Amino acid sequence: MKSIDLVETLQGIGRPRALVLGDLMLDRYTQGSVDxxxxxxxxxxxxxxxxxxxxxxAANVANMLATLDADVTCCGVVGEDAAGVELRGLLDQMGVxxxxxxxxxxxxxxxKERIVGLAGTRHPSQLLRIDSESRHALMHETEARxxxxxxxxxxxxxxxxxxxYGKGFCTPALLEAxxxxxxxxxxxxxxxxxxxxxxxxxxxxxxxxxxxxETEAATGIRVATMQDAITAGVRLCMRAGLRMALVxxxxxxxVLVQADGQGEAFPTCSRKIYDITGxxxxxxxxxxxxxxxxxxxxxxxxxxxVAAGLEVERPGVAVLRRDEIASSLAADHAWxxxxxVSLHEAxxxxxxxxxxxxxxxxxxxxxxxxxxxxxxxxxxxxxxxHRLFVAINSDSSVRRLKGPGRPLIHDRDRAVMxxxxxxxxxxxxxxxxxxxxxxxAIRPNVLVKGGSYTQDEVVGADFVRSYGGEVHLATMVExxxxxxxxxxxxxxxxxxxxxxxxxxSRADGSSDAPQGGAKRVA
Numbered sequence: 001m002k003s004i005d006l007v008e009t010l011q012g013i014g015r016p017r018a019l020v021l022g023d024l025m026l027d028r029y030t031q032g033s034v035d036x037x038x039x040x041x042x043x044x045x046x047x048x049x050x051x052x053x054x055x056x057x058a059a060n061v062a063n064m065l066a067t068l069d070a071d072v073t074c075c076g077v078v079g080e081d082a083a084g085v086e087l088r089g090l091l092d093q094m095g096v097x098x099x100x101x102x103x104x105x106x107x108x109x110x111x112k113e114r115i116v117g118l119a120g121t122r123h124p125s126q127l128l129r130i131d132s133e134s135r136h137a138l139m140h141e142t143e144a145r146x147x148x149x150x151x152x153x154x155x156x157x158x159x160x161x162x163x164x165y166g167k168g169f170c171t172p173a174l175l176e177a178x179x180x181x182x183x184x185x186x187x188x189x190x191x192x193x194x195x196x197x198x199x200x201x202x203x204x205x206x207x208x209x210x211x212x213x214e215t216e217a218a219t220g221i222r223v224a225t226m227q228d229a230i231t232a233g234v235r236l237c238m239r240a241g242l243r244m245a246l247v248x249x250x251x252x253x254x255v256l257v258q259a260d261g262q263g264e265a266f267p268t269c270s271r272k273i274y275d276i277t278g279x280x281x282x283x284x285x286x287x288x289x290x291x292x293x294x295x296x297x298x299x300x301x302x303x304x305x306v307a308a309g310l311e312v313e314r315p316g317v318a319v320l321r322r323d324e325i326a327s328s329l330a331a332d333h334a335w336x337x338x339x340x341v342s343l344h345e346a347x348x349x350x351x352x353x354x355x356x357x358x359x360x361x362x363x364x365x366x367x368x369x370x371x372x373x374x375x376x377x378x379x380x381x382x383x384x385x386h387r388l389f390v391a392i393n394s395d396s397s398v399r400r401l402k403g404p405g406r407p408l409i410h411d412r413d414r415a416v417m418x419x420x421x422x423x424x425x426x427x428x429x430x431x432x433x434x435x436x437x438x439x440x441a442i443r444p445n446v447l448v449k450g451g452s453y454t455q456d457e458v459v460g461a462d463f464v465r466s467y468g469g470e471v472h473l474a475t476m477v478e479x480x481x482x483x484x485x486x487x488x489x490x491x492x493x494x495x496x497x498x499x500x501x502x503x504x505s506r507a508d509g510s511s512d513a514p515q516g517g518a519k520r521v522a
Contacts, residue, residue: 016292022058022163058163159292233257382423
């Protein structure tokens with residue numbers, strides 16, 4: 001299925017009604033900067049400047065699903081404590097119904113508190129996590145109350161999602177009653193299984209979504225290849241009475257296996273991994289949206305794969321809107337149109353990336369006769385952030401810088417070649433003497449320039465530093481430049497230099513008339 005078809009599929013999903021059942025958690029974050037060691041003990045000191053609470057566990061799945069425009073109800077248990085009140089308040093703010101959330105006496109609401117530090121200009125890193133939780137099974141009265149409530153209301157939903165973190169909520173009786181009631185009503189049940197389980201407690205579910213290690217533990221089969229995943233998935237379906245198993249393989253993508261032995265691999269797109277936290281919940285949420293919206297199984301898996309890829313590019317647990325996923329799919333369908341942008345579009349894209357918590361990198365150059373030095377520079381630049389903007393000098397700008405014999409390749413063709421590189425997010429062509437105006441519009445987190453410059457010589461450096469950005473001098477590839485390549489061609493290969501350069505200058509199929517002085521260089 002093409003990316004553009006997936007966009008239409010995603011946009012065609014209505015507002016499915018989803019029941020998310022599982023272990024509810026409250027995630028708390030304390031963030032700050034780290035710049036010294038305590039004089040009292042050999043520990044770092046965090047200067048806290050931001051505190052935040054978010055839904056976690058099954059509550060995070062519900063939040064993600066609600067952000068994807070589903071009508072969501074949560075079923076779970078919290079303690080009779082302040083954390084439980086706070087968690088229900090957060091879900092209520094996000095439009096998630098808590099009518100099936102029960103407060104149980106003697107139970108702690110599961111809370112995971114993360115201490116996150118930022119040192120210098122590096123990405124935030126988790127320093128410590130503090131857990132408060134109860135792991136005992138539900139009390140009999142609570143379990144019976146929830147079973148009755150779920151069975152009485154199951155027909156009100158288009159899909160049921162079970163998010164089992166092994167905190168005691170997903171008891172065998174509750175799971176069996178929920179899955180049986182859903183089967184009777186024809187409601188699909190999707191399960192993110194508890195780590196270490198053999199998945200038999202989910203007998204009769206429509207789909208179970210174990211990762212690589214969970215699949216190995218449940219089946220005893222080492223999953224090193226796609227075929228291993230298919231073999232293990234078939235065994236899992238037969239052992240647990242499942243209709244389908246979706247084995248997630250981190251960077252290798254996913255494998256969808258059906259009980260009849262059919263298996264299909266869904267490789268992932270290469271992405272810059274920032275934080276894998278929340279990727280599994282995002283897969284379950286997108287599957288829930290799609291199954292509840294009656295899409296095909298394959299379309300559901302493809303969309304889940306795309307959503308998980310976008311999730312890992314962002315710090316922490318991020319929620320995604322449908323339009324963000326659709327934009328990414330549209331970019332895959334028409335990469336060149338999406339990548340080669342105007343200054344106005346670049347400014348809007350940079351603002352959107354900042355809103356999403358993604359960092360931007362900016363570099364510029366002529367990129368005439370694309371060579372290994374350019375590639376090394378762009379790879380190094382891309383590694384410094386999430387989205388790399390590359391500004392390319394226009395033909396007239398190159399002539400002012402390099403003389404009447406340059407450029408060899410027209411700016412529109414140079415832009416297409418640079419945009420074809422996977423590490424490059426966006427390309428702009430500019431005609432000004434310097435890229436100062438572009439830098440001020442994009443406001444990159446990192447400004448990169450070739451190592452032949454000094455920090456004081458980099459245009460835009462002072463502006464970038466003024467808001468806390470970083471200026472980076474890229475490593476030089478010695479002996480490689482367009483000028484050096486041309487000099488070597490003239491000196492050592494005079495008979496073939498003219499035809500080669502002439503052909504390069506006519507990459508767009510133009511006439512034999514000199515354009516940009518390419519023939520004069522030869």
